[in-house]
Amino acid sequence: MTDRAQLSLPAVEAGVGVLLVLAVVATFALPVADGDTTEAQLDTYASDAATVLAGEPPRHGGATRLSEVARSEASFERERAALERRVERILPDNLLYRVETPHGSVGYRVPAGVSVGVATVPTGHGEVTIRVWYV
Numbered sequence: 001m002t003d004r005a006q007l008s009l010p011a012v013e014a015g016v017g018v019l020l021v022l023a024v025v026a027t028f029a030l031p032v033a034d035g036d037t038t039e040a041q042l043d044t045y046a047s048d049a050a051t052v053l054a055g056e057p058p059r060h061g062g063a064t065r066l067s068e069v070a071r072s073e074a075s076f077e078r079e080r081a082a083l084e085r086r087v088e089r090i091l092p093d094n095l096l097y098r099v100e101t102p103h104g105s106v107g108y109r110v111p112a113g114v115s116v117g118v119a120t121v122p123t124g125h126g127e128v129t130i131r132v133w134y135v
Helices: 009-029 038-055 065-071 073-090
Strands: 095-101 104-107 117-123 126-134
Touching (some): 038 065, 038 117, 065 073, 065 095, 073 104
Antiparallel strands (some): 095 104, 095 126, 117 126
């Protein structure tokens, strides 16, 4: 019979414990790559606003509120103030916006160098684009 060396069980347990503690410490000590969720959140805000506006009935004529403002320059001018008030009520206070139709825009100019969320809604009279960004 040959003698074999055996590793004691407490030594194995201590080694596994040390590895476990090091893994936990490394998890908290190492920086985690922060994904850029700003644009995704802004796209969600823009999409939500577009969905609400696309589902609302028109005030005077057309299939939806967005198709009404995209119909003609006269209908856009008539509905401009109401559209602006409605978008301001839909979006959170920490966002600015711009709604672009084939016949004009409401809201603010998009500043350079900021993250912008975008949603586009096709209507029978052209596309309506909503852009949002943080103040």
